[in-house]
Amino acid sequence: MQALHALPDPEALAESISHQDRSAVAKALNLLDDKRPEARQRAARLLAALPKQRLYRSGHLIGLTGPPGAGKSSLTAALVRVWRKRGLTVGILAVDPSSPISGGALLGDRLRMLSGSSDASVFIRSLACRGEFGGLSAEVWPMSLVMLAAFDMVLVETVGVGQKEIDVSKLTDTTCFVAQPASGDSVQFLKAGIMEVPHVLVVNKSDVGNAARKTLSELRASLQPPSHTEGWQVPALTASATVGTGIEALADSIEAHRTWLVEKGLLAPGRRRFQAEWIIKRLAEEFGRFGIETLGGRSTLLSSLVEAQRPPFEQYDALRHRLLARWHDD
């Protein structure tokens, strides 16, 4: 626990973040994680001071999900190498409790191995150490904004299916689902409509036998008829993070989805909507359905939040105060 006087100056911090100062990013994430009222106020100021252009129009926010054991951390390391070769800076937010990334050292080691130990353009933050998923989702959106202000590619790694608190597909521009060969359950979840259809599907470990190809065709079949994504054709690929095959194609597919979003004019509105959804989710956790109804109901609230285009904590705090004002102290 840092002393209050040690809390950083939010406006100076925002300035440093937009110059990709890694230690500023680290301090900002700590600040967002600090629950004390003074820290909360500074966090609100920090988010308000970040350049809006970068938060809502630049960069690429990518969700990488998939069951534990699918090789998400190796795939992340391989993607990072491709992105670095393409001159892009990378920030990683790991919220998968089963992940070796969240576990700590392992991905760091892999990245050092793959991309050179002194690479200051890859930033990793793990959110899993707090265990039992609790409270994680509350931080993912503001942390993503801080990362977007500093880096070109921001990757959020989660388990996806089965992880209750984080629905990353509602918080990222492009969601990529990593399946493992013979992942019958994922196929079934997709088929039954229980799992959100991702924007990019990749079966990892294509170097091991023929299972990957078989799983790929099952996954492809489960995507018929094409999903809700307004005309985006979900690519289904194979890759091997270990051998290094298919990674360039995966990076291309992820980029193609961003290009498509921009062409359709969906990138900025999407992020505004994620933010609005995040605010409503936080308010619902704190004040329930009754609170949301009191504020005019979900859909009214959603459109007014999207339209207002104000920093997230500012919107959240204003609504929170409106609710608290209507509560008797007794």
Next chain:
Amino acid sequence: MQALHALPDPEALAESISHQDRSAVAKALNLLDDKRPEARQRAARLLAALPKQRLYRSGHLIGLTGPPGAGKSSLTAALVRVWRKRGLTVGILAVDPSSPISGGALLGDRLRMLSGSSDASVFIRSLACRGEFGGLSAEVWPMSLVMLAAFDMVLVETVGVGQKEIDVSKLTDTTCFVAQPASGDSVQFLKAGIMEVPHVLVVNKSDVGNAARKTLSELRASLQPPSHTEGWQVPALTASATVGTGIEALADSIEAHRTWLVEKGLLAPGRRRFQAEWIIKRLAEEFGRFGIETLGGRSTLLSSLVEAQRPPFEQYDALRHRLLARWHDD
């Protein structure tokens, strides 16, 4: 929508239910599903009128979960046949949106095929037709109580992993997870601690090749070290619903878990706790964390609800009114 004057008399309904009158059970479930204030009041009276002995000490409440495609509905039909042979009455609550049971006719057909079409001792109710999971979980507990008042075995079928709104393991005496052969994802979810450890594990489709046996040993390995269940050793079995092998053993394992619960004195306290958790969950959905804190916080609330031993809607409504009383009309 039925007219108000057509709403059933709750006390008479409770009486008929405890005599296993199927049409009374059906009417009661409709009543629980009716959101009008008058219906809500009658539903509360109905639950208060059901014999407590049957709700909290008799019968067996079983959760059957597993990914879509694992063959839960065939396995249910096979289990029903075994239970009927053993002279037990059966009620089924299907809340799995992907299930052919929830879909309607299919399980009915299977059951007719397996256990004789005029079997009045098997009752099936599907909750999935309302789509998108919304609002389902709110009804599962009171509906389970109605079923317990009428039948010996009450089986709740859900998808489990990946289904956000229903955590059936928090609402049933015995949870049974049905895996399919080569269900690598389920193994990984168990291993990573993302999936709740069930009380009974069964790999279905053991008639198809050797995959079931391989999956079984993977699942067994993922259960090491033994789970939290206070000394209960989780049995891991194979079965084939199609061929009919392993079903008796599965029924035995499910029964053994109930016997164990009774011996440890856990059955009645468990159900009291499910009820308390259900009430807290409903209140949290409606009034958020703030509402729960206002009522004294989760753990205080939990112990006072368990101790009070009052009918569920009575407890819920009392707490709800306490919260509403503190809200300004503005």
